[in-house]
Amino acid sequence: MRRIAIINQKGGVGKTTTCVNLGAALAQRGQRVLLIDLDPQAHLTTHLGLDGAQGPGTYELLTENTALAEAVRPTESGMHLVASRMDLAAAESELISVVGREVILKNCLASVASDYDWLLIDCPPSFSVLTLNALVAADEIVVPLQAHFLGLQGVSRLLDTVRLVAERLNPALRVAGFVLCMHEAGTRLAGEVVADLGRFIAEARAQRLPWSAARIFETRIRRNIKLAECPSFGQSIFAYAGTSHGADDYRALSDEILGESAVAAPTVEKVPTTAKTATTAAAPATPFVAGPAIVKPAAAAARQQKRRLEEQSRKTERPAPRPRIETDSPASPRAVAQAVPAPAAADTSAEITPSTPDTARAVV
Ligand SMILES: Nc1ncnc2c1ncn2[C@@H]1O[C@H](COP(=O)(O)OP(=O)(O)OP(=O)(O)O)[C@@H](O)[C@H]1O
Numbered sequence: 001m002r003r004i005a006i007i008n009q010k011g012g013v014g015k016t017t018t019c020v021n022l023g024a025a026l027a028q029r030g031q032r033v034l035l036i037d038l039d040p041q042a043h044l045t046t047h048l049g050l051d052g053a054q055g056p057g058t059y060e061l062l063t064e065n066t067a068l069a070e071a072v073r074p075t076e077s078g079m080h081l082v083a084s085r086m087d088l089a090a091a092e093s094e095l096i097s098v099v100g101r102e103v104i105l106k107n108c109l110a111s112v113a114s115d116y117d118w119l120l121i122d123c124p125p126s127f128s129v130l131t132l133n134a135l136v137a138a139d140e141i142v143v144p145l146q147a148h149f150l151g152l153q154g155v156s157r158l159l160d161t162v163r164l165v166a167e168r169l170n171p172a173l174r175v176a177g178f179v180l181c182m183h184e185a186g187t188r189l190a191g192e193v194v195a196d197l198g199r200f201i202a203e204a205r206a207q208r209l210p211w212s213a214a215r216i217f218e219t220r221i222r223r224n225i226k227l228a229e230c231p232s233f234g235q236s237i238f239a240y241a242g243t244s245h246g247a248d249d250y251r252a253l254s255d256e257i258l259g260e261s262a263v264a265a266p267t268v269e270k271v272p273t274t275a276k277t278a279t280t281a282a283a284p285a286t287p288f289v290a291g292p293a294i295v296k297p298a299a300a301a302a303r304q305q306k307r308r309l310e311e312q313s314r315k316t317e318r319p320a321p322r323p324r325i326e327t328d329s330p331a332s333p334r335a336v337a338q339a340v341p342a343p344a345a346a347d348t349s350a351e352i353t354p355s356t357p358d359t360a361r362a363v364v
């Protein structure tokens, strides 16, 4: 079973939409899919037309030792779901004194590992013991994000958290990739944000980091009104509008994920870009293996542009900002920091260096 946490602490970026529709697309390909709603907002549960109050769900799993098999429900789209409801918000305080609270979900999964091909966990837009359970239970994370002005906000902090969890709790954890959601193809800003992200990932390839082998998925999930409408009908995009762009995009994403026997190299896009220009180079299959940065020629143009901007910036005595997220900032998840003693390690804080003032503001 491939275990994927769909995570981004930024809200409204497409986590739940990706969880439902990627899962449904995989189910249409004959895959056995288990979804876990780890968000007290219960959007995943509602999206699938179920009510978290009817029967045990994630809350009981985490706080009452309920067996996972008892909490699983079938959905119309052929997937199985562990549902959520608002009570789950109380789990954080209820688990505060529980030893090993961050491994509860992982332990629950052991009994069903051979029953499913895929596990997709829909995470809440926050760092909490719930998110920590997802990061410990998963082998991979997929990060939906929007390539716009604020799209990269918080990615550094998220990756710092992933690094801490990988170091201290789950050495197998790696970032599989970034999915661009609600994508507006052809805008200059989207191209710049994607290029910054691509360069950031490329720079990590020479290091031993959980995102060293991450990719930006080729498939862009375009903005599509049918994707916004289908939750209110309790349906996946395939049941609601199977011929829409939204259905096409999630089908393509599932094919991309199914087809990958290896984790591909990061994409570095042209600045500005059109949606069709992005390509992805081949890369070694093994995560955590250091290798040379693979950067397309477009990166040279981007670097040139960056140098021009820096030059301009020096002339006007306004240095380009280099935002940096410290791992021990108050924003870091205390739950992780307290779980085990911090190892003495070199400073490998996630840092995304912006190429433009606009994207610079996006990562502070
Ligand atoms: N590609 C898309 N085109 C149009 N609307 C979309 C698309 N993807 C998601 N939406 C809509 O955007 C809103 C936010 O999406 P979604 O709920 O998936 O984000 P989220 O990251 O799970 O949010 P939260 O952080 O609150 O859990 C929803 O109303 C959803 O229907």
Ligand SMILES: [Mg+2]
Residues within 6 Å of the ligand: 015, 016, 017, 039, 043, 044, 122, 123
């Ligand atoms: Mg959500």
